[in-house]
Amino acid sequence: MSKNEALMDFSNIVLSYAVNATIHLGLTPDPANGQISRDLNRSKDLIDILDVLKTKTQGNLSDDEEKVLSETLSNLKMLYVKAVSPKEDAETKKSPKKDKKATKKD
Secondary structure, three states: HHHHHHHOOOOHHHHHHHHHHHHOOOOOOOOOOOOOOOHHHHHHHHHHHHHHHHHHHHHOOOHHHHHHHHHHHHHHHHHHHHHHOHHHHHHHOOOOOHHHHHHHHO
């Protein structure tokens, strides 16, 4: 096996997309300029590509490859949901029940 073949195994391809998705989610600095920026549309595109890859390779992956792809995709989807709904996370941390109790007493 040549060095190029070793670098381009399936798991490395998946992880390459995953790293780029985290960069576009604003979770990792861009190695080109060291800056953190967000492009949620691009991160969604990368996650969607991995989703298509999962569908198209179903039944053709080793157990390890399937595990890497599934876990990576699951983690990226959770990170994306958190990135697009930060206000909802902040609101759930507040205690809205106190306000409702106060309203009921009035």
